Amino acid sequence: MTAHPVLRVAAKLLIPMIVVFGLYVQFHGDFGAGGGFQAGVICAASVILYALVFGMHAARSVLPPAAVRVGAALGVLLYAGAGMAGVALGGNYLDYFVLPGGQHAGIFTVELGVLLTVSSTMVLFFYAFAGRARDIPGEDG
Amino acid sequence: MSLDPLQILDVALLAMLLVIAIAVARAINLFAAAMLTGVYSLICAVWFLVLDAPDVAFTEAAVGAGISTILMLGTVLLAGPEARVLPLRRRIAPFVAAVAAGGLLLYAVSDLPPYGSAATPANSGVGFEYLQRAGPDTHVPNVVTAVLASYRGFDTLGETAVIFTAGIAVLLLLGAGRRRNGGAQ
Numbered sequence: 001m002t003a004h005p006v007l008r009v010a011a012k013l014l015i016p017m018i019v020v021f022g023l024y025v026q027f028h029g030d031f032g033a034g035g036g037f038q039a040g041v042i043c044a045a046s047v048i049l050y051a052l053v054f055g056m057h058a059a060r061s062v063l064p065p066a067a068v069r070v071g072a073a074l075g076v077l078l079y080a081g082a083g084m085a086g087v088a089l090g091g092n093y094l095d096y097f098v099l100p101g102g103q104h105a106g107i108f109t110v111e112l113g114v115l116l117t118v119s120s121t122m123v124l125f126f127y128a129f130a131g132r133a134r135d136i137p138g139e140d141g
Numbered sequence: 142m143s144l145d146p147l148q149i150l151d152v153a154l155l156a157m158l159l160v161i162a163i164a165v166a167r168a169i170n171l172f173a174a175a176m177l178t179g180v181y182s183l184i185c186a187v188w189f190l191v192l193d194a195p196d197v198a199f200t201e202a203a204v205g206a207g208i209s210t211i212l213m214l215g216t217v218l219l220a221g222p223e224a225r226v227l228p229l230r231r232r233i234a235p236f237v238a239a240v241a242a243g244g245l246l247l248y249a250v251s252d253l254p255p256y257g258s259a260a261t262p263a264n265s266g267v268g269f270e271y272l273q274r275a276g277p278d279t280h281v282p283n284v285v286t287a288v289l290a291s292y293r294g295f296d297t298l299g300e301t302a303v304i305f306t307a308g309i310a311v312l313l314l315l316g317a318g319r320r321r322n323g324g325a326q
Contacts, residue, residue: 030283031282031283032195033199033283034196034199035286035290036290037200038199042207044208045203048208048211075301076298079301094294094295103279103280103291104279107281107286107290107291110294110297110298111290113301114297117301117304121305121308124311124312125307125311126211126212126215128311128314128316129215129219131315131316132315
């Protein structure tokens with residue numbers, strides 16, 4: 001029950017920082033290295049670390065597999081929707097100049113879509129792999 | 142050959158990659174092999190950083206050294222910790238295939254432009270125009286982001302769709318986790 005107290009405390013300290021760093025990479029991608037793809041992987045890593053330390057059962061109750069599946073599809077939909085918004089406003093597909101916020105809004109939206117799809121799919125991969133293994137015991141494993 | 146410190150670093154990093162690649166190929170313990178592929182990716186990331194490609198290095202470090210290693214470890218968990226050692230005669234065909242593929246790649250290297258050349262397609266094609274226009278067009282300081290999300294937005298949509306498709310494929314192959322195993326206490 002109280003196995004690996006050092007791991008648990010370290011993970012509790014690290015996971016918020018990993019999420020904040022992921023969001024920083026996401027929203028700072030316009031200015032420095034990074035973007036939706038990298039941020040998505042980093043955010044997924046925080047969930048995976050949680051699952052490794054606290055067990056799959058706890059991770060599944062924090063982030064249900066159904067939500068992950070919806071998130072993966074929603075990201076692509078958001079990206080494609082940003083493209084369709086350009087068409088609806090009289091431009092070409094994925095033309096950001098006609099959007100209300102211009103290029104910045106377009107890049108922001110599609111990067112958000114990439115973040116959603118990448119992070120959800122990476123967690124989905126992990127759930128699929130770890131769900132097959134017999135022993136990633138958690139608190140109640 | 143001049144003693145450019147960056148080139149020495151390049152050679153040192155590539156030599157480390159070679160050593161790790163041989164170690165991965167020779168490893169019998171699959172846990173060690175999985176961890177070594179993570180190390181391989183991390184050194185790749187350092188090398189990309191030396192080559193002034195921080196965005197690529199970032200992706201390699203996050204995906205190659207991070208997620209891929211975890212998925213490899215997950216696979217090791219399913220497949221068992223040790224590789225089966227095949228008899229020598231059954232190792233000849235894979236060895237020949239690997240050497241042939243490596244030889245073809247080395248042969249293709251002779252077609253690449255010289256290291257740092259100004260006449261590469263990346264430097265002589267549209268790349269330069271992106272660098273000039275990205276600032277006034279998009280007001281995004283990081284040209285890589287501007288190219289990926291705006292100029293080549295359609296490509297990135299395709300990449301996102303590829304990742305989504307991979308997710309669906311994994312769901313179809315492995316199932317959505319526990320549900321099908323029925324708890325497996």
